[in-house]
Amino acid sequence: MSTHEGCFTGETAPEFLFGDLVKWPVGNQTGDVQRALVPYSFCFKSFAMPSPNTSSTHGRWGEMPRAAATVLLLVYLTGLTLTVIGNTSSGSALLVSVVKGRLFSPWMTPAWLDLGFDYFFTYAQPTDAALRLEVRPHGDAAWQSAPGTGATGPRAVRWQRLLRAMLVSEAEPGREGLLPAAVGAGLFDWCDSEDVDLQVLVVPQPDRQAPVAAAGPAVLYAARVRRVAGGEVQLIRTEARREVAPVVPTAGGTQ
């Protein structure tokens, strides 16, 4: 609500001002309107009335917009809390996940707000170390470093995220094999072959207590990707050979 103030002075028939509605000071006297030219000095002070509706006035919001905004804010803040405590990659209670997924993900995900903000940066796990992607036409002996290997700075970090996602998503239901198959198929032209082997290696980080004894790169994931009849891309994961116990002959034969 704002006020306006001002003064007029001059001579006029008073009815030209406000008829008989107004009494105003003339000189030092205050009296009724007289029907003659009179000197006047008229001061006023008006008050802008608050708007009866709910629209904003002078930058402030009315009750209805405030109430609506309050509801939206409460819903948003609830969703924000659930995305933090129910972040998928940090683990969460089933109840929290379901509530978040059903009520909040459909509208927070498109706006890229469905985040857990769990920026741990490192747990010193193998997937947090430097990763490398190698590829070769199937059957070749020599591995080649894939595109992005020589990248530096933030660009290198994006390649690292891609490789980490390839590894981590292998343990996520519904995502297994998706990225390795796509990346392998994307490298067909680069390898000049539609049947390639790819592997993701980790470069172990040196322990602070023994900084010169770091081991060489180790394979964390390996697969063969090829295009088969009908244009489908087939992923054949290469399982690492495992140590097995020798078969021990028994008295009655072998088992």
Added chain:
Amino acid sequence: MNTSEQPADDSAAPVAIGRTWEAFWFTPADSRPLALVRIAAGILGLLAGATYAQDLTTWFGPDGLLPVETVAAWRAPAAVSLFDGCGSTVAVWSAFTGLMLLFGLLAIGLLTPVVSVLAAVGWVSLLHRGPMLAGPADDCLAILLWCVALGAAGEHVSVDAWLHRRLGWAGPRPRVRTRLALGLLQIHASVIAAAAVLAQLKGDVWWNGMAMWWLTTREPGRVLNLVEPLLQSEYLCNALTLGIVGWEIVVAVGLWFTPTQRLVARGALVAWPLVGLLVAEPLWGVVMAVLSLPFAGLIGRPSLKPAG
């Protein structure tokens, strides 16, 4: 039974909470602090976008490593991206160039109300096109952009403001939606720091003070090479690791108290970029500093008190 009406007790908790809520969210606020955020968000958008440029076709091109079908199956079902419709290299580059142009317009403040919304939509579209490539800086930049789109970010230090003055149009004034944007920035600045602390303290290396060693010995993206100093002194390694955790706690809490808010926000302008350098996420460090920028009192004031 006493039927006489008692005056409302102004000190009652619900009344106090209601007043605080009203003052926090609905007091019209000066948009100058948000103008700084807008400029920074535009520049950061250009920088973050540049990290996509060199590999854009390799990732998102017609024969790229991340075809639309694969990404659509990989990401959340509700996610959508305008880049999904870019089926050719030319289309991908056109959309990307358009987004960079929007960031440029956002930084100079031309057609801000429209450009800020388009920039936010464009950025989240790029992120949804390859969510496995996105990192902390990208997430937090999306939040900055939505807050800029919500508030009146183009009323100061902008081409829009200059045009308004030239044309004699209405000048800037405090607005509630600016206050909403600033409030959301404050909440996210605090929540992100708190969530990072919670996540870090789930790992042994953040408790035993060795996280800094593992961060600095990881070469890709590393900005500072501290291997030698950290080898020399385990105390330094511990101090840096625990210092990062401590700083995140300070931000999560300190932004909410009047005596500490400005001090913490000003400290954030220096400390967050340093943390970003140490954890090999320099852009993230800068984005976190920008989240706190309006509360540093450098220009205007995101006051909770009514102007009158």
